[in-house]
Amino acid sequence: MDFVRRIIALTIKEFIMILKDPKSRFVIIGPPLFQFFVFGYAATYDLKNVRYAVFDESRTAESRQLLSRFEGSENFELTKTLKTEKEIDFVINREKARLVIHIGPDFSRNLHMGRPATVQVIVDGRNSNVALIALGYIGNIVEQYNRELVKKGVVSINGPGVELVDRAWFNANLQSRWFIVSALGGIISMVVVMILTSLSVAREREFGTFDQLLVAPFNPAEILVGKSLPGMVFGFMDALLFSAGAVYWFGVPFRGTIGALVLALGCFLLTIVGVGLLVSSVSMTMQQALLGSFVFMMPSVILSGFATPIENMPHWLQIGTLLNPLRHVIVALRDIFLEGADASMIWHQLWPLLLMAGFTLPLAGWMFRHRSQ
């Protein structure tokens, strides 16, 4: 009974420390929510309104027909019609357009004589991903136009050919927002929890109150619980809020079970609290704690599969990412949201998280006493 009372007292103290300051009260709710919405819109791989310029030397019905396909697409936006070849250099170099479609003077003639007609596409490669995706869109448009030319009898099929019929399962329109927004909550709640917990011990160390806590009748386990709870509570609050926002605001489907979501978030937050407290217990000052948590957070965001797929990494690095708690929760969140996983299906992601928490939390508790001078 005493044990519970002591923990309650300690927890209340921790909550008061966070909530008494209006500035810190604000930063755990307002900005994370703001970030979630802004980044939910900003983080997308889908291209819209790619600015392009046209250099049409052919100026025939066919070339205009092909170009009108681009004008009709919401992926592209015409910014300039070029008069000379020299201008191609100019618009690409100066970022006036991200791609130029160049149709040569003999385009129509070649087409009608059954010779291959060429459309030249010049893309700004400064963002290679945008370049590749835009080329993919262009390929689609030209392919469709080719098929239509055959149908209309403008050109005849001159031999056997294959036709690519592609379909995307689970996400037929290939929207990248679902994939990103479902994982975004994990990242933002990690940032909040990491900062809260990494500062909790270090702040008291810097002000000297931690020694008082150590000589008070608490054992390290009780201090550990008291220090963990605020992070867990605020982290849960934020993460659940983001999950609701993903579904109700961004329209991400929720195909899994709520139980699985709570379980995955719980295991993840426990691990992050463990890492945060470990960083905090090693640090002597708040500055060390914050910079330390950054040294942890930056690589974990980059190696989480959030923005760049883990499958693209070399094998040794893929194995290294297994140590990254964020990687596991992002896989779990995507499984729950998009593929309808229940608790048993995300077990593969949960046990590594629990293992990490089981290691970092006791170590942090041990450090409380042993790091003091």
Add this chain to the structure above:
Amino acid sequence: MTPRTLFFMRMRGILRKEALQILRDPSSIALAIVLPLVLLFIFGYGVTLDAENVPIAVVLDDNGPVARDVSARFDLSPYFNTIHLTSMVEAVASLNQRRVDGIVHLQADFSSGLYKRNQAPVQVIVNGIDANRARLIQGYARGVLQKWTELRQARGEPVAVPAIKISQRVWFNEAAVSRNFLVPGLITLIMTLIGILLTALVVAREWERGTMEAILVTPIRRVDLLLGKVFPYFILGMLGMGLSVVVGTTLFHVPFRGSIVALFILSALFMLASLGFGLLISAAVRVQFVAAQISIVAGFLPALFLSGLIFDLESTPRFIQIVSHVVPARYFVDISHTLFMAGDVWPVLLPNALALFGMAVLFISLAFRKITKRLEG
């Protein structure tokens, strides 16, 4: 003693203090030197948007020579790792269990369709969960089929050549290697960390502990104080930048086509804008906890999400594009992409440089005023 020598004496004192403060705390060195190196290696060796060896299942319901020829193209492509399965049921199961990312399916009437109607479909199914990857995989599949057409043409076999062909050129980055744009972007991130986060923390700490007031009662003027704060972190940030450029170009063969002078001037402007922002945060809130939160919320995360570093800004909704104009990193990402890949294109660099210059002046003068005000109030 002239005012000038006095000024230098004061500066020497305060710079010595700042240098000691940085050198004594291993955590700021970790952030300024170790973290950039770790990130560079991760980015250089591991992080890429380009897929290779994508596992796909190939199902041939037709075993004719042409079908086998098409499937051989997939086997030989460096982008794919093919697994041959005998039935679609098996392939679908593999796709669901994510053992493969896609299925290439040639139906039983593939050859007959090809000979009778001159046309046969090659069905490609991809897992669309990761939309960007799925799109790239579709693009690779299209490339493989194009290769097949070209090969038949070269061998003199009959083949339908599409009426309109695309001849594509990717300028500045011929092979479309994503590392070439990720590494220059990373430099922006590293400089943001040093300029905003580190500076905000260190200065907020002095306010919190009261040592700032102690400094302000000495003969040191506020200008000296500001210079003394800006200078060491400026050096630290520029070192981080230099380090990243050297490692990026030598170890990871990222091209650098601009001039060093332009890089130096423009990154100095960016560094000053970031430092000014960091100083402003710390002077405005004076509490480390809040300073850290704000520098992450307003500094680091926007530099990652709202700068065009990974996600393309132009495809975002209008209001996001408007918000992004207050993020200094946005301008520097554009500058570094241009400098690394395109060269000194001043019409692109200049507007960005002007924006950074304006921000640097604004933030630093605001920080200066805030420091003054704080003492009176």
